[in-house]
Amino acid sequence: MKSAVETLNPTRVRLTVEVPFEELKDSLDAAYKKINQQVTVKGFRKGKIPARVIDQRFGRGAVLEEAVNDALPKFYTEAVNEAELNVLGQPEVDITELKDGETLNFTAEVDVRPTIEIPDYSGIEVEVDAIEVTDEDVDKSVEQLRERFASTSPVERAAEDGDVVTIDLEAKVDGEVLEDGIASGVSYTIGSGELLDGIDDAVKGVEAGGEATFTSELKGGSAAGKEAEVTVKVTQVAARELPELDDDFAQLASEFDTLEELKADSLKRLTNMKQYDQATQAQERVLEKLLELVEVPVPEKLLEDEINTRKHNLEHHQLGQMGLDLAKYLEIQGKTEEEFDAETKEAAVKGIKTQFVLDELVKQEKLNVNQEELTEHLMRRAASSGMSPDQFAQAVVEGGQVPLLVGEVARGKALAVVVEKATVKDTNGEVIDLDDEDEVETATEVAAEATEADATEADAEEKSEG
Numbered sequence: 001m002k003s004a005v006e007t008l009n010p011t012r013v014r015l016t017v018e019v020p021f022e023e024l025k026d027s028l029d030a031a032y033k034k035i036n037q038q039v040t041v042k043g044f045r046k047g048k049i050p051a052r053v054i055d056q057r058f059g060r061g062a063v064l065e066e067a068v069n070d071a072l073p074k075f076y077t078e079a080v081n082e083a084e085l086n087v088l089g090q091p092e093v094d095i096t097e098l099k100d101g102e103t104l105n106f107t108a109e110v111d112v113r114p115t116i117e118i119p120d121y122s123g124i125e126v127e128v129d130a131i132e133v134t135d136e137d138v139d140k141s142v143e144q145l146r147e148r149f150a151s152t153s154p155v156e157r158a159a160e161d162g163d164v165v166t167i168d169l170e171a172k173v174d175g176e177v178l179e180d181g182i183a184s185g186v187s188y189t190i191g192s193g194e195l196l197d198g199i200d201d202a203v204k205g206v207e208a209g210g211e212a213t214f215t216s217e218l219k220g221g222s223a224a225g226k227e228a229e230v231t232v233k234v235t236q237v238a239a240r241e242l243p244e245l246d247d248d249f250a251q252l253a254s255e256f257d258t259l260e261e262l263k264a265d266s267l268k269r270l271t272n273m274k275q276y277d278q279a280t281q282a283q284e285r286v287l288e289k290l291l292e293l294v295e296v297p298v299p300e301k302l303l304e305d306e307i308n309t310r311k312h313n314l315e316h317h318q319l320g321q322m323g324l325d326l327a328k329y330l331e332i333q334g335k336t337e338e339e340f341d342a343e344t345k346e347a348a349v350k351g352i353k354t355q356f357v358l359d360e361l362v363k364q365e366k367l368n369v370n371q372e373e374l375t376e377h378l379m380r381r382a383a384s385s386g387m388s389p390d391q392f393a394q395a396v397v398e399g400g401q402v403p404l405l406v407g408e409v410a411r412g413k414a415l416a417v418v419v420e421k422a423t424v425k426d427t428n429g430e431v432i433d434l435d436d437e438d439e440v441e442t443a444t445e446v447a448a449e450a451t452e453a454d455a456t457e458a459d460a461e462e463k464s465e466g
Contacts, residue, residue: 031066361414412444
C-alpha cells in the first residue's frame with residue numbers, strides 16, 4: 001500500500017491511497033464467506049458454494065463491493081498512522097479506481113488538529129477583584145440563618161408582607177379550569193417571589209377564609225407561557241417570628257456556644273467563598289489572555305458539530321428539566337434567535353480553541369493524570385450532575401467517557417501551569433498567590449466549562465437513565 005498526504009488548509013488534508021489487489025485477498029475471502037451464509041443455490045449445501053458460482057449467479061461486482069467496504073477502514077487507518085495525522089471526525093472517502101485483479105485507489109478527506117505554536121506566556125498579567133468581606137456581609141449571612149429558624153403561629157388578621165399563608169389555587173385559561181391547574185394546601189411566604197407573578201398583591205389584605213382573583217402568566221405545566229385567571233383562597237394566615245440574636249440562637253443554629261463565634265465562622269466561610277471566586281476569576285482571565293496569544297485555526301465541520309452539540313444539550317437537558325423550550329427561553333432572556341446563534345458560535349469557537357491550546361500544553365509540559373486526580377474530579381462531576389459517585393462512574397465507564405474526564409483534568413493542570421507563571425493582582429494592586437491545590441481544581445473546572453463539559457454529564461445521565 002502506498003499513500004500520500006496533501007494539505008488542503010491548516011485543518012484539513014486529503015489522503016491518496018493506492019492498494020495492490022493482492023492486499024484485498026483477506027477481505028475478498030471474507031466477502032465470499034459472508035455471501036455464502038446469506039444465499040442459497042440449488043445443488044450446493046449452504047456455506048459450500050464455490051466462488052466461481054457466486055460470481056456467475058450474483059456478480060463479481062457484489063463481491064468486490066463487499067470486500068472493499070470491509071477493507072477501506074483498515075487501509076485508511078494504516079494511511080493515517082503512517083502519516084502520523086491527528087484526525088478529527090469521520091473522513092469523506094471517494095473510490096477513484098477499482099480494477100479487478102489490479103488495484104484499488106481511493107482518496108479520503110478529513111479534518112486534522114492544526115499545528116499550534118505556543119509562545120512564551122510567562123508575561124501574562126491579569127487583574128481580579130480584591131477580597132473584601134464587610135460587617136454587613138456577615139450580618140446578612142447570620143440573618144439568612146436566622147430566617148431558617150423562624151417559627152410561625154396562626155393570626156386572626158389580614159395577611160401582610162412576610163406572613164406565611166396556606167392557600168388553595170385554581171387556574172383557568174380561556175374560562176376552562178386546567179387539569180393541572182388546581183393545588184390545595186400550598187404554603188407560601190408573601191414576598192418570596194416563589195410562586196406566580198401577582199400573587200403577593202392578591203393575597204395581601206386577605207384574611208383566612210377570603211379569596212382573590214388575579215391574572216398571571218403560567219411558568220410551567222400544560223399551559224406554560226399562557227395568561228391564566230387564577231383564583232387564590234386563603235385558608236390560614238401565620239405570622240413569622242424570628243429568634244433573638246443571642247448566644248442561645250448560636251447554640252440552636254450551629255455548633256458554636258456564642259454569637260461572636262458564629263459570626264467569626266461566617267466571616268471565615270464568606271472569605272473562603274470570595275477566595276474561590278477570586279481564583280476562578282484569575283483562571284478565566286488568564287485563559288482569555290492565553291487564547292489571545294495563540295493563533296488557532298478552527299475546522300469548519302468540527303465547529304458545526306460543536307454548535308449542534310451545545311444546542312442539543314441546552315434544549316434536551318437544561319431547558320427540558322425546567323419545562324421550557326428554546327423559543328420560551330429566548331423570550332425570557334430577551335434575545336433573538338440570531339443573537340443566540342452568534343453567542344453559541346462564539347462559545348463553541350472558544351471551546352475548541354481552549355481544547356486545542358491546552359492539549360498542546362499538556363504535550364509540551366509532559367503532564368500526566370494519576371488515579372487520585374481522576375477520582376477527585378469524578379467525585380466533583382458526580383456532585384454537580386446530581387448523581388451518586390458510583391452511578392456517575394458506572395455511566396462514564398459504560399459510555400466510554402473515561403478519556404474525556406482524563407482530558408479535562410489534564411487540561412486543568414495545563415491551565416494551572418500557565419496561571420502559576422502569570423502575574424495576578426487584585427484591584428488594590430496586591431499580588432495574589434493562589435493555593436496550588438485549589439489552583440488545579442479551579443483550573444480544571446474553568447477549562448471544562450470553556451470546552452462545554454456539560455456534554456459529559458448529559459451523556460452520563462442518558463446512560464444512567466437507559
